[in-house]
Amino acid sequence: MSNWTFFPIAITFLGFALTLLVTSKPKLQKLVSIGIASCYLSFGLYLLSQGSNILPMSLQVADWRAPFGITLRIDYLSAILLTVTGIVYLCVTVYSNLGDNAESSALYFPLIHIIIAGISGAFSTQDLFNLYVWFEVILLSSFVALGMVQNKSRLSGAFKYIVLNILSSMIFLLAAGLIYNVTHTLNFELLSSHLEQLQASHPSYVLALNITIFIAFAIKAGLFPFFFWLPASYHHISPAISGLFAGLLTKVGLYAMFRVNFMVFPADTYIETIAMALSSLSILIGVAGAIVQTNIRRILSFHIISQVGYIGLAGSFLLSENPVIRSLGFSAALFYMVHHIIVKANLFLVSGLLASYAGSERLAKLGGIMPVKPLLAFLFAVPALSLAGIPPMSGFWAKFTVFKTTLTGDYFLLTFVMVVGGFFTVYSMTKIWLAAFWGKPPEPSPQGVVRVSAIVGCSLLSLSTLVISLHPDLLYGHVQEAVNHLMSGVANGKGF
Amino acid sequence: MIVLVIGILVILGFYFLQQKSYRGIVIGLILLGNGINLSIFVGSEPTVGQYAFLDVGQGTPESNDPLPQALVLTAIVIGFALTGFVIALVKSMMNLNPGSRELVLAEEDADE
Numbered sequence: 318m319s320n321w322t323f324f325p326i327a328i329t330f331l332g333f334a335l336t337l338l339v340t341s342k343p344k345l346q347k348l349v350s351i352g353i354a355s356c357y358l359s360f361g362l363y364l365l366s367q368g369s370n371i372l373p374m375s376l377q378v379a380d381w382r383a384p385f386g387i388t389l390r391i392d393y394l395s396a397i398l399l400t401v402t403g404i405v406y407l408c409v410t411v412y413s414n415l416g417d418n419a420e421s422s423a424l425y426f427p428l429i430h431i432i433i434a435g436i437s438g439a440f441s442t443q444d445l446f447n448l449y450v451w452f453e454v455i456l457l458s459s460f461v462a463l464g465m466v467q468n469k470s471r472l473s474g475a476f477k478y479i480v481l482n483i484l485s486s487m488i489f490l491l492a493a494g495l496i497y498n499v500t501h502t503l504n505f506e507l508l509s510s511h512l513e514q515l516q517a518s519h520p521s522y523v524l525a526l527n528i529t530i531f532i533a534f535a536i537k538a539g540l541f542p543f544f545f546w547l548p549a550s551y552h553h554i555s556p557a558i559s560g561l562f563a564g565l566l567t568k569v570g571l572y573a574m575f576r577v578n579f580m581v582f583p584a585d586t587y588i589e590t591i592a593m594a595l596s597s598l599s600i601l602i603g604v605a606g607a608i609v610q611t612n613i614r615r616i617l618s619f620h621i622i623s624q625v626g627y628i629g630l631a632g633s634f635l636l637s638e639n640p641v642i643r644s645l646g647f648s649a650a651l652f653y654m655v656h657h658i659i660v661k662a663n664l665f666l667v668s669g670l671l672a673s674y675a676g677s678e679r680l681a682k683l684g685g686i687m688p689v690k691p692l693l694a695f696l697f698a699v700p701a702l703s704l705a706g707i708p709p710m711s712g713f714w715a716k717f718t719v720f721k722t723t724l725t726g727d728y729f730l731l732t733f734v735m736v737v738g739g740f741f742t743v744y745s746m747t748k749i750w751l752a753a754f755w756g757k758p759p760e761p762s763p764q765g766v767v768r769v770s771a772i773v774g775c776s777l778l779s780l781s782t783l784v785i786s787l788h789p790d791l792l793y794g795h796v797q798e799a800v801n802h803l804m805s806g807v808a809n810g811k812g813f
Numbered sequence: 814m815i816v817l818v819i820g821i822l823v824i825l826g827f828y829f830l831q832q833k834s835y836r837g838i839v840i841g842l843i844l845l846g847n848g849i850n851l852s853i854f855v856g857s858e859p860t861v862g863q864y865a866f867l868d869v870g871q872g873t874p875e876s877n878d879p880l881p882q883a884l885v886l887t888a889i890v891i892g893f894a895l896t897g898f899v900i901a902l903v904k905s906m907m908n909l910n911p912g913s914r915e916l917v918l919a920e921e922d923a924d925e
Contacts, residue, residue: 494853
C-alpha cells in the first residue's frame with residue numbers, strides 16, 4: 318500500500334503531461350482534466366472510507382532511510398485535506414470554459430494540474446526542505462497563472478503577489494537552512510525530538526527559529542499584517558482559477574503553520590500569544606477591509622483574511638497546556654478549514670457566474686438578478702449563508718466549534734472578537750445580496766450567457782456544503798479521528 | 814569575513830527592495846537570495862580541503878556534510894527560475910507603461 322502515498326502527486330503530474338500533449342484541443346483537455354480530477358477525488362474518498370485501517374501510510378522515497386531520504390506520509394489529517402482539495406479540483410475543472418470564465422490559454426489546464434500537484438505534495442511531505450520545494454512549485458505555477466493575461470492592473474496585482482511571496486519563500490529557506498544546521502535533520506519526526514533537546518539548552522535560539530518560520534507561513538496564509546498581496550491580486554484573475562486560489566492557497570500556508578510551528582516545534586506560550594493576537598487582528602481587519610469594497614471578488618478576498626484569522630485562532634489552541642482545549646481547538650480548526658475551502662471556492666466561482674451573466678462584478682452595475690435568474694441566486698445563497706454562519710449551514714457548525722473552544726477555555730476577549738467579526742461578515746454578505754440580487758436591474762438588462770457546465774461546477778460545491786450543513790457529524794467524525802491520531806502520536810513522542 | 818559579506822548582501826538587498834524602480838526590486842531580490850543561500854552554506858561550517866563525501870571502503874576521516882550543499886544547490890536553481898520570471902514580468906510591465914523606469918502600480922480598484 319505504501320507506494321500509493323505517491324498517488325496524488327503522480328496522477329496530477331500525469332494530468333499535466335496529458336493536457337500538455339493536446340494543447341490544440343481545449344475540449345479534450347477539459348475531458349482529460351475531469352477524468353484525472355475524479356480519480357484524485359475517489360482516491361481521497363477511498364482513504365477516508367478505509368480510515369484507520371490504512372492510515373497513516375508512508376513512503377521512503379527511493380528507499381533512502383529517514384534521516385537522509387525524504388519521507389512522504391499521508392496521515393488522517395492529510396487524507397481529509399487531500400479529499401477536500403479533490404472536491405475543489407473536480408469542481409473547478411468542470412466549471413472552467415476557456416475564454417469565458419477562464420483564461421483562453423492552452424496552458425490553463427496544465428497549470429491547474431501542477432498547482433494541485435504542489436498542494437498535494439505540501440500536504441503529504443514529512444520533510445522541511447521538501448515542503449519548501451512544494452511551496453515553490455505552487456508559487457511558480459501561480460505566478461504563471463497570474464501573468465497569463467497582460468493588462469496593467471492585473472500585472473500590478475501580480476507584481477505585489479510575486480514579490481511578497483518570493484520574500485516569504487526566502488525567509489522559509491533561511492529558517493529551513495538554519496534549522497538543519499543546528500539539528501542536522503529535516504525530517505519532522507526527528508526534528509521534533511531534536512528541537513525538544515535544543516529547547517532545554519538554548520530556548521531563545523529555538524524561539525528565534527520558530528518565529529522566523531512562523532513569519533514565512535503567515536505571509537503565505539495571509540494573516541495580518543502580511544496579507545496585502547492577497548486582495549491586490551485575486552480579483553484580477555479569471556473566476557475559475559481565483560476559486561482555486563481562494564479555496565486552497567492560503568490554507569496550505571495555514572496547514573504548514575499548524576504542522577511545523579504548532580506540532581514539530583516544542584509548544585511555546587510566546588508563539589501561542591503571537592498567533593492568537595495576529596489571528597484576532599486578522600478577523601477584525603479582514604471584515605473592516607471588506608466593508609468599504611464595491612467589487613464582489615474584492616469583498617470576498619478580504620473575507621478570506623478574516624476567515625484565515627478564525628482558523629488560525631482555533632489552530633493556535635494546539636499550543637495550549639490543557640489537552641481538552643488542545644483537541645477541541647484543533648478539531649474546530651480542521652472543521653473550519655474544510656468548510657471554508659469549499660465555501661470560499663464556491664463564492665468565487667459563483668461571482669464568475671454573475672460576471673458572465675451581467676458583464677460586471679461591481680455592485681453598482683448589478684441588480685435585480687433574483688427574479689430573472691433564481692438559480693444563480695440560490696447558488697450564491699448557499700455559500701453566502703454558510704460563510705455568514707447562519708444555522709443550519711456549515712459555517713454555523715464551524716463557528717460553533719470555535720466558540721465552544723474559546724468558552725470552554727475562558728477566552729472571553731477572543732469570543733468577543735469573533736462575535737464582532739461574525740457580525741460584520743453578515744453585514745457585507747447582505748450588502749452583496751441587496752445590491753446584486755434585489756433592487757432594480759441595470760439598463761439595458763444584461764444578456765450574458767451562463768454555461769451549463771459552469772453551473773454544474775458550482776452546484777457540486779453547493780451540494781458538498783449542504784451535506785456538511787445537514788450532516789456535520791459526518792465530517793466531524795473524521796476530524797475527531799484525525800485529531801485523535803495526532804494526539805496519540807504526540808503522546809507516544811512520534812507524532813505527525 | 815564571509816559573515817560580513819552575507820550581512821552586506823542582505824542589507825543591500827533590503828535597501829534595493831525599498832527602491833521605487835523595477836531595476837531596484839529585481840536587484841534587491843537577487844542580492845537577498847544570494848545572501849540567504851550563502852548563509853545556509855556557511856552555517857554548515859564547511860572546512861576547506863576536506864573530502865566532499867565519505868568513501869566507506871577507504872575509511873577516510875571526517876567529511877563535510879553534503880546535505881546543506883545539496884539544499885543550497887536546489888535553492889539556487891529555484892532562485893534562478895524565480896529571478897528569470899520576475900525579469901520577464903518586469904519587462905512586460907515596462908512595455909505596458911512605456912518610457913517609465915519608475916515602478917508604476919495601477920490603482921487597485923481599477924476596472925479593466
